[in-house]
Amino acid sequence: MRPVAIIGIGKTAFGAFPDRDLRSLAVEAGQKCLADAHVSPSQVEAYYLGNFAGPSFVGQNHLAPYIAGAMGITGVPCTRFEAACASSGSAFYHGVSSVAAGLNDVVLVAGVEKMTSQTTPKVTEILAGAGDTCGEVRAGATFPALFAMIARRHMYQYGTTREMLAAVAVKNHENGAKNPLAHMRKVITMAQALNGKPISEPLTVFDCSLISDGAAAVLIAPLDRAAEFTDKPVKVLGVAQTSDYVALDQKDDITTFRAVVTAAQKAYKMAGVTPQDIQFAEVHDCFTIAEIVAIEDLGFVKKGDGGPYELAGCTRLTGPLPINTSGGLKSKGHPVGATGVGQICDLVYQLRGEAGERQLARHSLGLAQNLGGSGATAVVTILGAV
Amino acid sequence: MKSGLVYTETVVHAAPEQFIADAPYQLAIVSLEEGGRLTARIDGERVVIGDRVDFVEDRNGIPFFRKA
DSSP: OOOEEEEEEOOOOBBBOTTTOHHHHHHHHHHHHHTTTTGGGGGEEEEEEEOOOHHHHHHSSSSSHHHHHHHHOOSOOEEEETTTTHOOOOHHHHHHHHHHHHHOOSSEEEEHHHHHHHHHHHHHHHHHHTTTTTTTTTOOOOOHHHHHHHHHHHHHHHHOOHHHHHHHHHHHHHHTTOTOOOOOOOOOOOOHHHHSSSEETEEGGGGGGOOOOEEEEEEEEEEGGGTTTOOOOOOEEEEEEEEESSSSSGSSTTSSSSHHHHHHHHHHHTTOOOOOGEEEEEESBBBHHHHHHHHTTTHHHHHHHHHHHHHHHTTTTSSSBBTTOOOOOHOOOOOEEEEEEHHHHHHHHHTTTGGGGGGGGGSSSEEEEEEEETTTTEEEEEEEEO | OOOOEEEOOOOOOEOOOOGGOOEEEEEEEEETTEEEEEEEEEEEEOOTTTTTTEEEEETTEEEEEOOO
């Protein structure tokens, strides 16, 4: 297997952009990425696109060649990957696989979602399509409801509190306020987070990530060719995608995402590192409870210790293990299909020392965790500075 | 009649389009006595984790349970 490097990144701002369509967002991210690596469209050997629900949100299918063509990329495999909120994490996993296997050298991996043209109840309904529509969803489950039930059980088993959930939101907004590409660049107080409008008890509006438009792209190539394109390549040390049942009620223990645990184990093994070696991470905080479960499942803390760890400030920019320095899905925004590749871009900003006000002192080894649905898909990626 | 224990629950305030008229409503994952788990609606009094619940009826394919 050939070692793989990230040779370029490109992101749009995440936010609500009524005058932008899905394709223009994806094209902007792709072109920024190609420019970052000084690569022309004719050099791209494959285009892998993560997108959850373009057909439902904007009525467009056959998205990968639709977007690639607009960038002048034709005559190569252009494929859309759908894995709920892990769509572009999955596209990245498969892109790396194809380069590692030697099938392709220069692969553009992207993610996009255009969500804000629909009403919130309609978005809620479309997102619910990532659950089991013959079971939990038919009974009235929404994604906030599924994660609210995870939160309730986590609270019951481990004593996690509302304050611990709120601490995640406050910290991520603190980071997002420093990110020029974030959707909601404002700090919130603990009191605000605790007293938000209820969405699905015990979660309030401040426990939920944002409904956003946006796109992100990364360009990958064999590590031994990286120097042709960039003087600041980032090495893909480990990447793994795993799965679990779609329905929450089929999982034995809903306080852990088994797919995350197994993907992490594989990625750590591939990278030859342990959870304690990781210096910073972007984790999938679609809801505040999801960040707490993630840092436990990734092995950063013991099961049940995630809440107290967050409340103690250990995951802040100044803490021993900064989590979601980008602001996370909570503040940066969560254009579902763009999130996985967006996280990879955010790791790369840190690894290259380009994270501005959010730049960490220790920035040579980072991890990204992308979750689909209530844990039916997980992708864990470990990146290192070269 | 199916009975079970509440494994977890939530009260949904922000409902999807087709259930807006029902909100707020309580949803629970019930660990059934006969084995397995089921996502169901709770009829009547609110329940918490560990409460015993009995099956009431299916309404439009949605199982409803009530506090025992």
